[in-house]
């Protein structure tokens with residue numbers, strides 16, 4: 115579902131955010147992407163979702179070449195960016211209808227898909243609510259419903275549970291698991307929470323200073339009675355919540 119070779123991104127100011135990353139994700143896997151602040155997670159996600167153009171390397175995402183066929187890639191993926199953006203202005207159902215029109219769905223298709231994704235994300239009954247009025251957990255589920263409207267095969271989630279209370283996090287994990295169980299959805303998610311990776315992911319990739327420094331099933335990485343936190347600390351020399359010492363100037 116995802117295959118990259120030497121994927122790299124150097125920003126104009128010289129920041130080497132992603133340095134020759136090789137990623138392989140199979141259909142139906144839930145893969146966790148771990149790294150500290152500034153390690154290169156969001157940049158990698160933005161490359162894989164066609165929002166940024168790589169400076170080197172090749173990639174196939176959802177069966178299509180990332181650089182040669184970005185529109186085909188976009189049609190087959192859903193992407194939920196980190197939270198914090200301005201909430202949409204229309205009520206929940208209106209936002210989904212607009213999104214459906216962007217994807218060229220008919221009115222009837224949009225109505226059916228909206229009902230389906232709202233049910234799947236346990237938001238039925240909130241059609242007329244304004245996204246700004248939703249709770250944190252509901253808002254995150256709305257963002258995922260939005261990304262699911264065009265029925266993607268591959269879902270990218272950038273830190274989906276950051277800032278949520280434990281109950282809402284556990285609920286979101288269940289919903290992500292059910293997407294895979296019911297629809298065979300492939301999920302690639304970044305997170306700072308190692309317990310999340312441990313509980314939810316079949317496999318984790320650890321990125322540090324723009325390079326993949328470890329990968330494997332959580333159980334296979336946790337050798338010698340170590341926790342995933344210990345593994346992360348051993349490999350990167352820092353805890354997952356520490357700031358990376360990669361330069362942080364952000365230029366276009």
Ligand SMILES: Nc1ncnc2c1ncn2[C@@H]1O[C@H](COP(=O)(O)OP(=O)(O)OP(=O)(O)O)[C@@H](O)[C@H]1O
Pocket residue numbers: 125126127129130131149150151152153154155156157158360361362363364365366
């Ligand atoms: N537009 C940009 N211009 C220049 N440098 C950038 C830009 N975007 C990101 N960077 C730099 O690239 C590096 C990787 O950033 P990125 O946002 O991918 O990290 P991250 O692992 O997602 O961090 P976080 O967990 O804080 O979201 C950082 O050093 C960052 O400052």
